[in-house]
Amino acid sequence: MAAKPKLTQEEWDAVRTAWEFDPREGYSWLVTELNLPVSRPAIGKVAAREGWKKSKVTQKSETIKESAAEKPSKPKLQKAQSKKSAAKVTKVTQNYSETLSKTISETMEKPSKKKGGQPSLYREEYAKQVHRLSLLGTTDEEIAIYFDVAEQTINNWKKEHPEFLESMNRGKLESDSRIAKATYKSALGKHYVEEEKVVGNEVVMTKRQIPPDVSAQRMWLFNRRPKQWKNKIELKEEINLNVFPPKEELDAIYAKALEDARKVNETLLGRRERLGVVIDNETGLIDDDL
Numbered sequence: 495m496a497a498k499p500k501l502t503q504e505e506w507d508a509v510r511t512a513w514e515f516d517p518r519e520g521y522s523w524l525v526t527e528l529n530l531p532v533s534r535p536a537i538g539k540v541a542a543r544e545g546w547k548k549s550k551v552t553q554k555s556e557t558i559k560e561s562a563a564e565k566p567s568k569p570k571l572q573k574a575q576s577k578k579s580a581a582k583v584t585k586v587t588q589n590y591s592e593t594l595s596k597t598i599s600e601t602m603e604k605p606s607k608k609k610g611g612q613p614s615l616y617r618e619e620y621a622k623q624v625h626r627l628s629l630l631g632t633t634d635e636e637i638a639i640y641f642d643v644a645e646q647t648i649n650n651w652k653k654e655h656p657e658f659l660e661s662m663n664r665g666k667l668e669s670d671s672r673i674a675k676a677t678y679k680s681a682l683g684k685h686y687v688e689e690e691k692v693v694g695n696e697v698v699m700t701k702r703q704i705p706p707d708v709s710a711q712r713m714w715l716f717n718r719r720p721k722q723w724k725n726k727i728e729l730k731e732e733i734n735l736n737v738f739p740p741k742e743e744l745d746a747i748y749a750k751a752l753e754d755a756r757k758v759n760e761t762l763l764g765r766r767e768r769l770g771v772v773i774d775n776e777t778g779l780i781d782d783d784l
């Protein structure tokens with residue numbers, strides 16, 4: 495039974511796009527930067543079979559660099575133009591996410607424009623292009639920059655051209671699915687790396703398993719089981735803020751206080767009479783003359 499391919503056709507399309515819009519030759523850097531599960535010779539075979547070619551933007555950038563190196567004595571005006579054009583040469587970094595964003599915004603071939611500077615109308619090939627862009631994880635804003643239109647125009651194309659929306663959604667879903675699969679493997683420690691080791695007089699390829707990634711495990715559990723794996727446990731306690739007693743209870747307290755005061759007053763009056771104490775009504779003092 496034939497072995498299952500390590501990359502789908504859509505994934506090969508994404509690899510081809512990254513190679514065609516990058517000025518570097520060869521295929522080794524693709525394996526390293528894109529973390530591909532295939533070897534450099536395998537990429538070379540696919541490239542030869544499908545006829546991969548560098549894009550016009552990449553070829554133009556290389557021509558600008560060669561012209562600047564061969565003719566350094568041109569007039570100042572031409573030097574300024576060469577510098578301005580050379581500024582558009584792709585700057586591919588080691589960070590894969592930065593590479594993707596610059597590939598989208600700087601190096602991929604822009605659609606043609608109509609006279610007067612207005613973008614051309616929607617074309618059928620845009621559906622395939624937006625699928626490749628979505629595989630790279632681009633946002634609607636970055637897609638609008640690629641097609642040199644407003645973001646609202648992208649929204650209009652979604653409504654007016656179902657194939658455009660379907661290609662975009664399919665690319666995003668495939669990209670998210672691959673990332674979810676990779677995260678799942680990282681959480682379980684199922685990733686393997688190939689290493690060259692010298693055994694005796696021979697160089698052999700060995701596989702080494704990468705240990706499980708705790709960060710991937712936590713992210714997976716926080717999203718899949720948020721109730722059981724929250725970072726913070728929230729304690730909910732109902733507090734009655736209405737601490738003031740009702741009117742009926744206040745009236746009862748007031749009546750009881752009056753009754754207690756009356757009883758105390760009667761007790762004091764009885765004790766005074768038994769002791770023969772007379773209080774002067776004018777001064778409120780005890781009258782000692784009696």
